[in-house]
Amino acid sequence: xxxxxxxxxxxxxxxxxxxxxxxxxxxxxxxxxxxxxxxxxxxxxxxxxxxxxxxxxxxxxxxxxxxxxxxxxxxxxxxxxxxxxxxxxxxxxxxxxxxxxxxxxxxxxxxxxxxxxxxxxxxxxxxxxxxxxxxxxxxxxxxxxxxxxxxxxxxxxxxxxxxxxxxxxxxxxxx
Ligand code: IMP
Ligand code: MG
Numbered sequence: 001x002x003x004x005x006x007x008x009x010x011x012x013x014x015x016x017x018x019x020x021x022x023x024x025x026x027x028x029x030x031x032x033x034x035x036x037x038x039x040x041x042x043x044x045x046x047x048x049x050x051x052x053x054x055x056x057x058x059x060x061x062x063x064x065x066x067x068x069x070x071x072x073x074x075x076x077x078x079x080x081x082x083x084x085x086x087x088x089x090x091x092x093x094x095x096x097x098x099x100x101x102x103x104x105x106x107x108x109x110x111x112x113x114x115x116x117x118x119x120x121x122x123x124x125x126x127x128x129x130x131x132x133x134x135x136x137x138x139x140x141x142x143x144x145x146x147x148x149x150x151x152x153x154x155x156x157x158x159x160x161x162x163x164x165x166x167x168x169x170x171x172x173x174x175x
Contacts, residue, residue, distance in 0.1 A: 006170040018144040023054030041065040043099030046156035079109040104136035
């Protein structure tokens with residue numbers, strides 16, 4: 001039977017510092033606006049809740065859910081919307097917040113979908129920019145961390161719905 005090994009990657013202290021710094025940067029860029037922040041369920045829920053509490057601007061918050069991964073560690077490449085927005089985004093500044101950008105398919109799909117609602121602007125923010133498998137090339141405006149490769153869990157990120165609640169981020173390997 002396969003078992004998993006976990007190698008610490010980002011501690012909760014480092015995550016908290018980076019998320020706070022990112023929130024200050026976003027607050028300064030969105031000063032005097034009231035952006036709509038759209039979190040991508042489920043992975044972004046912890047990142048977005050910390051980010052939102054460090055923002056210095058008022059923001060409306062909504063969520064979408066997109067399926068792309070199933071239970072494998074490899075992106076399927078096809079996305080479908082499981083839950084759509086419930087706030088009107090026409091003429092609003094939109095900031096998409098996701099946990100991790102891997103191939104880029106999810107963000108590219110979501111951006112395309114939201115553009116049909118005629119927002120004033122759309123930017124993207126992710127906790128982790130994972131660069132090795134990038135296929136679609138969406139512009140990532142904000143990222144807390146960049147990694148080259150590896151499958152990571154914790155702080156909202158799961159493997160087959162497990163490990164989201166870990167307070168730090170780990171590289172997971174099957175052995
Ligand atoms: P993309 O469409 O390939 O960019 O995949 C994005 C989605 O795949 C993320 O929102 C995650 O839900 C999932 N994903 C990609 N890499 C990882 C990982 O290392 N750990 C956990 N989930 C991941
Ligand atoms: Mg996700």
